[in-house]
Amino acid sequence: MKVLMFGWEFPPHISGGLGTACYGLVKGLAHHNQDIIFVVPKLWGDEEPLADFVNASDVEIDYRERRFKTIWKNLTYLEVSSFLVPYLGPDEFRKFSERVAHDRTDVDESIFSNKFEFSGKYGKDLMMEVSRYALVAAQIAKNKKHSLIHAHDWLSFPAGIAAKEISGAPLIAHVHATEYDRSGESVNKVVYDIERAGVHAADHVLAVSHLTKNTLVKRYGVHPDKISVLHNAVLDTSIIESNFVKKVPEKIVTFLGRITFQKGPEYFVEAAYKVIQKDPNVRFVMAGSGDLLNRMVDRVAELGIATKFHFTGFLKGKDVDEMYAISDVYVMPSVSEPFGISPLEAVRHNTPVIISKQSGVAEVLQNAIKVDFWDIDAMADAIFGLLHYDGISRMFKELGSQELKRLKWEHVAAKLIKVYEKTIKT
Amino acid sequence: MRTICFYFQVHQPFRLKPYRFFDMGEDHYYWDDYGNKNIMRKIAKKCYLPMNALLLDLIHQYNGKFKVSFSISGVCLEQFEAYAPEVLDSFRQLVATGHVELLSETYAHALVSLKSKEEFQASVKKHQQKIKDLFNGYTPKVFRNTELIYSDGIGSMVSEFGYNTILTEGAKHVLGWKSPNFVYTNAHNENLKVLLKNFQLSDDIAFRFGNKSWPDYPLTTDKFTKWINALPKEEQVLNLFMDYETFGEHQWADTGIFEFMRALPHAVFNNTNYTFSTPSEVAENGKVVGKIHVPIPISWADEERDLTAWLGNDLQDEAFAKLYELKELVAKVDDPEIQRDWNYLQTSDHFYYMCTKFFSDGDIHAYFSPYETPYEAFINYMNVLSDFILRLKEYEQDKKSKK
Structure with missing residues (x-):
């Protein structure tokens, strides 16, 4: 069985969680000796050779x-109707849409040139790249023998559909x-x-x-029988023993992620306020950036807890590790989180976690306290409990490493291969 | 003469309400009255009332040849009084027939026997008094410790308290090749008789009865009497010990559990030479075959039949240790609410909810717990306990300042 897989990015050149998940999955499949052709818009040459x-x-x-002409005809709507640019601010967006409106003929031409240099990012030419990617996919489907097509997220869905039209797989x-x-x-209608x-x-x-899965059933009208749930896993399941030392005497409670609506930062702030009122020996940290950052700063000032509540801005690499390591509690209050890998990173650092029930990771992580994102009383209470009752953090540390071992990509890949086999048969 | 001894555990804990840390120092009422009432009403309807009526019928029908025994915890009796007085009445009716034995236990269905002899005794006395008050001066003679928890040491204490019989689990790892179907005595004190649960046949009724994937499903009285006839002739006593909530709650009415029990005495009297006895009668008439050695406590819980359902993980151990640290402080406080809370907080169920074993197996724990995870159970309990400690300290301060 040869699988033709379409992704958008692959480590080390990634800007989102999608690349990490694809990497884990491909690595897991390689563990089971699966034959994979992995297509990305742009290769950098330093990818780990796990697939073709x-x-x-x-x-x-x-x-x-x-x-190909028919495929193109079906794709053009992407160009005409959309000025979608994820992760661009409104100002940039406006500039960009004006430019696209002017340059439209150029866009078409470049798409129909023999070769096309993809940026492979989520930039302003995203829609054009998605369309062109589909065309390339059709060509690849014609060139490369395969028995199954696997496409990751909407960016590569048109590619997957085009490939299917050519090969029938x-x-x-x-x-x-x-x-x-x-x-x-x-929601963006085009996406x-x-x-x-x-x-x-x-x-x-x-x-x-x-x-x-529920979202797909309710909002996209997919029949539940047609959907299999495949939870993500952890790339490295070892416990990280780091030497970072906390420089303040107080306990530290951390939020780490984009400060946007769906990550629920405001619930973290409100819960912090409740805890600080009862317990002066604690500091809260909000690490990350995003469009709600300023509002959070305002709210913290308004509540008068700014000496106990700190913002770090966007963290990278070692700083992220340090943040996990010096935290006594990690909170992920997401309003909507399809999976959410960061709590598992916290577990690797032996840091107890509180996660919202509205996150996919809550379905697999037992060793965590789970609260509704809106229930700031429960969230505050869980934070307080983790900070004050020793038994519970001891328990977390004891069970954490055990739990991680269950969450390996090779287990996920084994499940995926079963889905492959079933899909080919039917 | 061969005999069957039915013993039913009747217990409901006072469950805690969700108690947040910011309630500490302000709200001193911990109990989920609404939830406790609802659960009691529900179980009364599904189990206690219909099953008590059924047993009363059977006792009348067989002129007292059919008999059973109960151990009803003090905290459960209190909830009958508050939420389901008609259940209490029906138990009184049963006891009044003279063919129903009531057993002794700790008032709060607590784990105190593992911690302090004085507290253990005080709790047993409190329960005794409650039974006396509610059941027309009735004095239990046989002891059943919380969840059949037993060890040689616990047996010695119970014997010192004046009991001559105790019930416990016929745990495989304790019995080895021995059979539970005899009367044994305590290893230190031969005056204390030990009755052992036949877990195979008890659990066939209590756990497997309605399980359609069980090879012996459905369990009929014919099958059951065939099995007990097949037991070696010299084995005289068959102890069937189980939760009373088996009837109608763990095994729903539609499994046929009530019909099974209604038909069982008839089948036993017709197809076998077994009679029915209460624990006291078994202790008096059964042949003692030897001592049973239980150096490490056993219970009837889970596959392991040990204490790990309640104690052993970090959560349970911390909560348990912190609770009993308060023993001396509480003893000094003469306040009915403090004493009430002290009792209710000792109930073993609180520790059961903190069990993490269900992460690997036993969804039994999840079924019985009002909490989604053991962590929530722990945090809630510790919040309450923290407030309880604050109250105790306030009392101490007040006393000092008065002096």
Whole structure:
């Protein structure tokens, strides 16, 4: 069985969680000696050789293939109707959309050139790249023999659909996050449509959690029988013994992530206020940046807890490790989190975690306190309990390493291979 | 003469309400009255009332040849009084027939026997008094410790308290090749008779009765009497010990559990030479075959039949240690509410909810727990205990300042 897999990014060049998940999955599949062709828009050459990598930027498109024309026809709507740029601020967005409106003819031309240099990022030409990626996918599907197609998230769904049209192989659409997770109720219609087309064109759908599965059933009209839940795992399940030493005497409670609506930072602030009122020997840290950062700073000032509540801004690499290591409690109050890998990182640092029930990771992580994101009383109470009652943090440390061993990518891959086999059969 | 001894454990804890740390020092009422009432009403309807009626029928029908025994915890009796007085009445009716034996235990269904002899005795006395008050001066003669927890040491204490019989689990690792179907005595004190639960046949009724994937499903009275006839002839006593909530609550009415029990005496009298006895009668008439050695405490819980359902993980051990640290302080406080809370807080169920074993197996624990995780159970309990400690300290301060 040869699997043609379409991703958007692959470590070490990643900007989101998608690349990490793809890496873990491919690594797990390699453990089981699975044959994978992994396509990314742009290869950098320093990827770990776990699969037969295909650089979409290198693929030449053969225009004599008539079927490509139909594929293109179905794709053009992406160009015309959308100025979608995730992760751009409103100002940049406006500038960008003006430019695209002017340059539209150029866009078309470059897409139909023989080769196309993908950026492989989530930049302003994202929609164009997604379309071009689909065209390249069709070419790859024609060139490379395969028995199954596996596409990760909406960015590669058009590619998956195009490949299926050429080769006729069954398609698996893997949903790591939906537009509802990213944008709450104000969904981008174009992205939603692509997601919807992807999961409906697919022969089988994978969701990273039951939470995501429910979204797919309720919001995208996918039949529940067509969806398998495939939870994420941890790349390295070893416990990290770090030498970072806390420089303050107080206990530290940490939020680490993008400070955006779906991560629920305001619930963390409100819970902090409740704890600080009862217990002066604690500091709260909000690490990360995002569009709600200023509002959080305002609220902290308004509550008068700024001497106990600190903002670090965006953290990278070693700083992240240090933050986990010096934390006494890690809180992930996400409003909507398809999976959420960061609590598992905290567990690796022997840090007790509180996670919201509205996160996929809550479905697999037993060794955690789970609260509703809106229930700041329960959240505050859990924080207080973890800080004051020794038995519970001892317990977390004891069970943490045990628990991580259950969460290996090779287990996930074994489950995935079963889904592959079933999908090919039917 | 061969005999069957039915013993039913009747217990409901006072469950805690969600108690946040910011309630500490302000709210001193810990109990989930609404939840406790609802659960009591529900179980009364599904189990206590119909089963008590059924047993009363059977006792009348067989003119007292059918008999059973109960151990009802003090905290459960209190909840009958508050939420289901008609259940208490029906138990009184049963006891009044003279064919129902009531056993002694700790008032709060506590684990105190593992911690302090004085507290243990005080708690047993309190329970005795409660039974006396509610059941027309009745004095239990046989002891059943919380969840059948037993060891040689616990047996010695119980014997010193004046009891001559105790019930416990016929745990495999204690019995070895021996059979539970005899009367044994305590290893230190031969005056204390030890009755052992036949867990195979007890659990066939209590746990497996409604399980459709059990090879012996469905369990009929014919099958059951065939099994007990097949026991070696010299084995005289069959102790069937189980939760009373087996009937109608753990095994729902639609499994046929009530019909099974209704038909059982008839089948036993017709197909076998077994009679029915109360624990006192078994102790008096049964043949003593030897001592039973139990150096390390056993119980009837889980596969291990040990204490790990209540004690042993860090959560349980910390909560348990912190609770009993308060023993001396509490003894000095003459306040009915403090004394009440002290009792209710000792109930073993609080520690059962903190068990982490269900992470690997035993969803039994999850079924019985009002908490989603043992961590929540622990935090809630510790919050309450922290407030309780504050109150005790306030009393101490007041006393000092008065002097």
